[in-house]
Amino acid sequence: MTTRREFLKISAAVGGGLTVGFHMPFASAQPQVLSPEINAWVLVRPDERVIIRYARSEMGQGSMTSAAQLVAEELGCDWKKVHVEYVDTNAQVRRKRVWGDMASVGSRTIRNSQEYLRKGGAQAREMLVAAAAKGWGVEPGKCKAANGVISGPRGRKTTFGKVASAAAKLTPPENPKLKDPKDWTIAGKPIPRVDIPDIVAARIRYGIDAQLPGMAYAAVAQCPVFGGTVKSVDEAVIQGRRGVMKVLKFDDTVAVVADNWWRAKEALKALPIEWDAGKNGAVTSDTIKEFLRAGLDAENDVVVAKQAGDVAAALKDAKVIEAEYYTPYLAHCTMEPMGCTALLKEGRLDVWTSTQNAEASHAAAAATAGVPLENVYVHRTQLGGGFGRRGGAQDFVRQGVQIAKAMEGTPVKTLWTREEDMQHDFYRPVSMTRFRAALGEDGKPVALYSRVAAPSIIATLLKLPLKAGIDPQAVAAIADQPYQIANVRMEYAQRNPHVPVGFWRTVGHSQNPFMRESFIDELAHAAGKDPYAYRRALLPADSRERKILDATAKAAGWTKSPAKGVHRGIAVTEAYGSYTSAVCELSVSDKGAVTIKRLVLGVDPGHAVNPDNILAQMQGSSVFMLSALFWGDITIKDGRVEQSNFNDYRVLRLAEMPKVELVLAPTGGFWGGIGEPGQASIAPAVCNALFAATGKRVRSLPLNKEGFELA
Amino acid sequence: MKRRGFLAFMGMFPWAASAQSVRHGRVKLELPVLADNGNSVPMKVTVESPMTEADHVKLVRLISERNPERQMAVFHFGPRSGAAEVTSRVRLAGSQTVTAIAEMSDGSQWMDSAHVQVTLSACVDES
Amino acid sequence: MTARIRIPKEAKRGEVIRVRLLVQHPMETGYRLAPDGVKVPKNVIRSLVCRYNGVEVFRAEMSPGIAANPFLEFPIVAAESGELEFTWVDDDGLKGRATEPISVAG
Numbered sequence: 001m002t003t004r005r006e007f008l009k010i011s012a013a014v015g016g017g018l019t020v021g022f023h024m025p026f027a028s029a030q031p032q033v034l035s036p037e038i039n040a041w042v043l044v045r046p047d048e049r050v051i052i053r054y055a056r057s058e059m060g061q062g063s064m065t066s067a068a069q070l071v072a073e074e075l076g077c078d079w080k081k082v083h084v085e086y087v088d089t090n091a092q093v094r095r096k097r098v099w100g101d102m103a104s105v106g107s108r109t110i111r112n113s114q115e116y117l118r119k120g121g122a123q124a125r126e127m128l129v130a131a132a133a134k135g136w137g138v139e140p141g142k143c144k145a146a147n148g149v150i151s152g153p154r155g156r157k158t159t160f161g162k163v164a165s166a167a168a169k170l171t172p173p174e175n176p177k178l179k180d181p182k183d184w185t186i187a188g189k190p191i192p193r194v195d196i197p198d199i200v201a202a203r204i205r206y207g208i209d210a211q212l213p214g215m216a217y218a219a220v221a222q223c224p225v226f227g228g229t230v231k232s233v234d235e236a237v238i239q240g241r242r243g244v245m246k247v248l249k250f251d252d253t254v255a256v257v258a259d260n261w262w263r264a265k266e267a268l269k270a271l272p273i274e275w276d277a278g279k280n281g282a283v284t285s286d287t288i289k290e291f292l293r294a295g296l297d298a299e300n301d302v303v304v305a306k307q308a309g310d311v312a313a314a315l316k317d318a319k320v321i322e323a324e325y326y327t328p329y330l331a332h333c334t335m336e337p338m339g340c341t342a343l344l345k346e347g348r349l350d351v352w353t354s355t356q357n358a359e360a361s362h363a364a365a366a367a368t369a370g371v372p373l374e375n376v377y378v379h380r381t382q383l384g385g386g387f388g389r390r391g392g393a394q395d396f397v398r399q400g401v402q403i404a405k406a407m408e409g410t411p412v413k414t415l416w417t418r419e420e421d422m423q424h425d426f427y428r429p430v431s432m433t434r435f436r437a438a439l440g441e442d443g444k445p446v447a448l449y450s451r452v453a454a455p456s457i458i459a460t461l462l463k464l465p466l467k468a469g470i471d472p473q474a475v476a477a478i479a480d481q482p483y484q485i486a487n488v489r490m491e492y493a494q495r496n497p498h499v500p501v502g503f504w505r506t507v508g509h510s511q512n513p514f515m516r517e518s519f520i521d522e523l524a525h526a527a528g529k530d531p532y533a534y535r536r537a538l539l540p541a542d543s544r545e546r547k548i549l550d551a552t553a554k555a556a557g558w559t560k561s562p563a564k565g566v567h568r569g570i571a572v573t574e575a576y577g578s579y580t581s582a583v584c585e586l587s588v589s590d591k592g593a594v595t596i597k598r599l600v601l602g603v604d605p606g607h608a609v610n611p612d613n614i615l616a617q618m619q620g621s622s623v624f625m626l627s628a629l630f631w632g633d634i635t636i637k638d639g640r641v642e643q644s645n646f647n648d649y650r651v652l653r654l655a656e657m658p659k660v661e662l663v664l665a666p667t668g669g670f671w672g673g674i675g676e677p678g679q680a681s682i683a684p685a686v687c688n689a690l691f692a693a694t695g696k697r698v699r700s701l702p703l704n705k706e707g708f709e710l711a
Numbered sequence: 712m713k714r715r716g717f718l719a720f721m722g723m724f725p726w727a728a729s730a731q732s733v734r735h736g737r738v739k740l741e742l743p744v745l746a747d748n749g750n751s752v753p754m755k756v757t758v759e760s761p762m763t764e765a766d767h768v769k770l771v772r773l774i775s776e777r778n779p780e781r782q783m784a785v786f787h788f789g790p791r792s793g794a795a796e797v798t799s800r801v802r803l804a805g806s807q808t809v810t811a812i813a814e815m816s817d818g819s820q821w822m823d824s825a826h827v828q829v830t831l832s833a834c835v836d837e838s
Numbered sequence: 839m840t841a842r843i844r845i846p847k848e849a850k851r852g853e854v855i856r857v858r859l860l861v862q863h864p865m866e867t868g869y870r871l872a873p874d875g876v877k878v879p880k881n882v883i884r885s886l887v888c889r890y891n892g893v894e895v896f897r898a899e900m901s902p903g904i905a906a907n908p909f910l911e912f913p914i915v916a917a918e919s920g921e922l923e924f925t926w927v928d929d930d931g932l933k934g935r936a937t938e939p940i941s942v943a944g
Contacts, residue, residue: 096744106835360830462835464805465804466869783900786897787894787896791890792915799911
């Protein structure tokens with residue numbers, strides 16, 4: 001507790017901008033105003049508590065901790081005194097984006113912010129040391145900082161807390177010196193995540209947990225057919241229902257606002273809504289497949305994404321190996337469904353939501369409410385899962401704010417049911433790829449042709465122009481495949497069915513490595529070669545792909561025969577700046593029941609900030625990808641999604657989780673991501689193992705439609 | 712935008728006779744710090760000038776870092792303008808720095824830049 | 839193409855007034871996908887001129903970088919009473935014209 005005298009001393013130091021007493025309902029962070037800010041990233045309290053600011057999001061991927069480790073490492077503070085605090089988006093706007101990017105997408109948090117975070121920590125350390133040195137009348141170069149203690153010549157000592165106010169007044173050094181990762185004592189260590197105590201003690205708050213006095217609740221129904229609209233609503237039917245406050249009708253959405261969510265949801269269920277399905281009421285999964293297959297055969301509306309040599313000549317008169325692969329739409333299924341709580345009152349907008357980009361939520365909220373950016377406050381919480389659903393598409397924020405605008409003065413919590421969430425997603429795109437290859441005398445491929453027919457997330461969701469018509473996500477891992485093949489031609493046929501698509505964890509690398517690595521396996525088999533040796537021979541000797549492939553194969557004991565009835569599959573791919581490989585060992589019963597014995601996952605992310613968190617991410621990736629692999633299939637009938645809940649969209653259960661062995665092999669010199677790359681090699685490793693076990697080549701997912709089930 | 716990158720960027724435009732001669736100042740380009748999507752972003756550019764026959768702003772160019780067409784607009788002024796100022800709404804293909812370059816009647820060129828974070832496209836923007 | 843012009847009702851001679859113009863036009867970038875998935879061809883207003891009693895006082899050369907339904911606000915010196923005339927043409931060759939009387943006292 002700060003005494004009045006301390007308060008006055010500190011507030012004098014902070015100077016202008018003291019805003020005590022501002023209204024911040026449901027605040028998860030302490031007011032920051034009583035601690036001097038050394039720089040935008042670091043505050044030090046007189047009680048030695050170190051506040052490290054975190055700009056991006058925490059959805060269980062652990063970056064909140066890793067990012068703080070990087071700052072703390074350079075700062076030289078006592079990790080036990082560290083408290084991580086979210087960046088306030090309103091402050092971000094008023095301070096002209098001093099904290100930079102706030103998005104946790106694309107596995108970019110650590111690799112894109114590591115340099116300026118470390119600089120922020122180092123800068124703060126140099127200022128604290130300079131302040132102590134100044135107070136002692138000695139050269140800063142003669143002082144050292146470690147564990148929150150500054151030591152000077154002749155045994156002088158002081159602590160960060162004691163010199164923080166003085167340090168805050170100094171000019172920040174432009175180019176602070178950074179530590180060599182070899183000398184790391186905080187970063188690089190498997191430190192427990194900072195949010196674990198709160199999670200375990202049920203103190204953690206997610207967007208869905210927002211509670212405000214006088215809050216109303218909204219249940220929503222969006223047109224089941226994408227692109228359709230609301231034709232009519234018969235409000236009279238629910239007239240007078242207890243607790244119902246308002247019925248709102250938007251273009252494609254109907255909302256019922258009530259005094260509790262159950263009443264809102266039940267009233268919505270009873271409300272007769274007539275939908276106009278629009279043009280897509282007859283679309284089915286089969287018509288979508290036909291549409292994509294036509295794209296594979298089309299002569300028009302196709303672009304070349306990569307070309308070398310002369311594929312046509314090389315394939316002519318050769319024995320051509322041809323295959324077509326298919327991957328379905330997938331749903332995100334975050335444990336916390338979509339929702340947003342908002343209050344628009346007297347020109348000020350407050351928003352509580354789980355988001356992967358608080359800045360995007362801020363901008364979307366401001367635009368929807370018609371309120372200046374400076375009058376919007378997005379209250380930060382953890383996310384109950386993101387997986388890409390809560391990054392680019394801020395539809396749930398726009399919707400929540402629209403509803404709050406209609407109920408101006410009253411806070412409204414809009415919450416989707418699981419069914420609504422599953423049927424109004426921005427799905428992992430469907431994709432169909434045709435491969436054609438010819439092998440040389442030595443069995444190596446002399447030519448590789450591929451064409452992907454798939455929707456473009458960038459063109460449809462982001463509505464951005466595509467350079468040369470290529471969507472890099474749609475052709476990821478195929479256009480930039482690493483194998484040394486003389487003649488390649490890679491084409492992309494952008495085909496957009498009416499189903500909305502978005503970024504699903506690992507995006508294009510969630511499906512294309514399955515297709516590519518399975519096809520390479522087909523070539524290895526046609527050449528009569530071992531799949532590991534075959535890949536090895538095609539990868540450049542000094543490539544990081546080859547290094548991680550070797551490390552993973554070694555850890556899996558690839559060169560030693562597995563036990564009887566156990567079969568192996570292998571895969572390798574780069575994704576999000578990291579290099580990944582996987583070996584799967586499994587056995588299959590003659591009924592197609594699959595038992596995964598081992599899943600060996602290798603990753604080279606360049607640097608490893610928190611090895612324990614990397615293991616957790618690999619484990620989580622396994623859950624997510626195995627679920628998709630065995631059962632993931634969003635099917636369309638009458639223009640709408642057929643699945644609704646976990647009964648018809650199955651995910652892995654605890655008892656089914658195989659042991660994941662991690663081969664963490666950072667080779668340094670670069671920074672790769674971790675949130676998404678883990679998934680990339682899993683599907684092909686499993687499917688290649690299935691081929692080794694049964695002779696059946698899986699070219700279409702999910703596995704339960706190909707005669708395989710998890711035992 | 713770093714100076715070297717800026718010079719290379721300006722070299723693409725034949726009318727920038729000498730990119731080195733474009734100086735910072737006299738121009739104020741106002742754009743919001745954040746934009747939800749890039750479709751309609753309010754923009755205002757103001758140039759200090761007496762706007763007399765002898766000394767006025769001839770034109771202001773608006774240059775995009777990332778749009779397929781880099782030159783977004785050219786606004787022409789003259790002594791009958793009274794002031795050199797224009798407000799409009801621009802379309803941005805992703806987060807980027809927008810630059811306004813004013814050409815004066817004496818041949819000098821002045822500029823200002825502003826960065827807009829288009830949050831919808833954050834998923835594919837390089838940070 | 840409809841357009842709305844807003845200027846002060848009355849201006850003093852020599853006063854610098856603000857002229858506001860809003861033109862109804864989609865300003866198609868050429869990258870937008872219609873609901874059927876086909877790209878809508880590029881079509882933007884390229885050149886827009888404001889003449890004050892026949893003399894050009896403002897010109898805007900635009901691109902897809904100007905948002906749909908172009909809005910422009912710019913200053914002119916209120917020199918004399920008369921008429922402001924706006925003319926423009928788009929990529930399809932479609933011409934537009936709008937006028938607004940201007941009343942200057944003193």
